[in-house]
Amino acid sequence: MIKLTDQEFKDLYTFVKSNYGINLEKKRQLIESRMNSVLADKGFKNYTDYLKFVNSNPNEITVVLNKLTTNHTYFLREPEHFDFLTKTILPEIKVTNDATKEMRIWSAGCSxxxxxxxxxxxxxxxxxxxxxxxxILATDISTHVMESAKVGVYSPESIANIPKAWEKYFKKTPDDLYLLSDEIKREVIFRKLNLMDSFSFKKPFDLIFCRNVMIYFDQPTKDKLVNKYYDVLKPGGYLFIGHSETISRNATKFEYVQPSIYRKGK
Ligand SMILES: C[S@@+](CC[C@H](N)C(=O)[O-])C[C@H]1O[C@@H](n2cnc3c(N)ncnc32)[C@H](O)[C@@H]1O
Known part of the structure; x- marks a missing residue:
């Protein structure tokens, strides 16, 4: 295993934190175990030389991000959000957006x-x-996960929570995986987007999901991001965050609806 020196570790986590918000300060071993094969395959014997290579090859940053982000997710994760969507948000939208019959949703950190x-x-x-x-617009910094999303092949564990009625959207493959139908896939647009960048969207959103993404960010980074979400939501629009996450109430204009659900005032 190629080990990080203290300086290399500091350089790497500072770079990732200042550019992507992800805090790896306590993840030295995780970095070493996930990056080892990358360095070994490319013939690097130490991180100093590899980081020089990253600096002069912007495409290599994608490789680093693909390795260091945590992408675990599954269908119908935190089902209370989908209940709330069906019972509260959609009946409202059906009335307020009746003229356009349009609804705009963003899955930020879509994995x-x-x-x-x-x-x-x-x-x-x-x-x-x-x-x-x-x-739906679905964005992530890791291109690797989005390539997999576009193909849409999932493990039995990933779809274990879906209701029976949704099984029609999947076809079992010869290797016991599940291929998602085009009918669903074509409704989602995947784009690479770093949440640390400024946002520019043609139209505001009715609903933003940013679940289990901000856990890797420190408080000032989270507060800034939550304010950026506020600005790109319609009045009355909703923000869903992960159940284990919180928003500091005095740093945001969002109204608290219930745990992990926030709303922009009308
Ligand atoms: C654990 S997954 C969350 C997936 C899904 N939202 C969920 O709740 O199951 C976290 C995702 O956030 C993405 N991410 C982390 N930092 C990001 C950033 N600065 N910009 C965009 N995406 C980021 C990671 O690449 C990863 O795919």
Missing amino acids: TGEEAYTTIMTLKDFFGMDRWDYR
């Missing part, structure tokens, strides 16, 4: 796509044959 695809299935259940335009 391998399960959150966005779960949302599409929930919307399909709700709207049925009613023709609404509800495509």
Whole structure:
């Protein structure tokens, strides 16, 4: 195993934190175990030389991010959010957006796509044959996870929580995995986006998911990001965060709705 020196460790975590918000200060071993094969495959004997290589090859940053981000997710994770979507948000939207029949949703930190695809299935259940335009933007800094999302092949564990009625969206592959149907896949647009960058969207969102992403950020980074979400939501729009996450109430204009659900005032 190639070990990090104290200085190399500091250089690497400072770079990742200042550019991507992710705090790896207590993750020295995780970095060493995940990065070892990258250095070994490319013939590097130490991190100093590898970090010089990263500095002069911007594409290599993608390799580092693909390795160091934590991407675990699954279908219907934190189901209370999808309940709230069906019972509270969608009936409201049906009335307020009736003229355009359009709904804009963003899955920020989408990983391998399960959150966005779960949302599409929930919307399909709700709207049925009613023709609404509800495509979802799904973004991440890791391109690797989004490539996998676009292919849409999932393990039995990943779909273990779905209701029976959604099984029709999956086809079992010869190696016992599950391929998601095009009917669902085509409703999600995947884009690379670093949440630390400034946002520029043509239209505001009705709903933003940013679940289990901010756990890696420190408080000032979280506060700044939450304010950026506020600015790109419609008045009355909702923000879902992960159940284990909190927003510092005095740093935000969001109204608290219930644990992990916030709303922009109308
Ligand atoms: C654990 S996954 C969350 C997936 C899904 N939202 C959920 O709740 O199951 C966290 C994702 O956040 C992404 N992420 C972390 N920092 C990011 C940043 N600065 N910009 C965009 N995405 C980021 C990671 O690449 C990872 O795919």
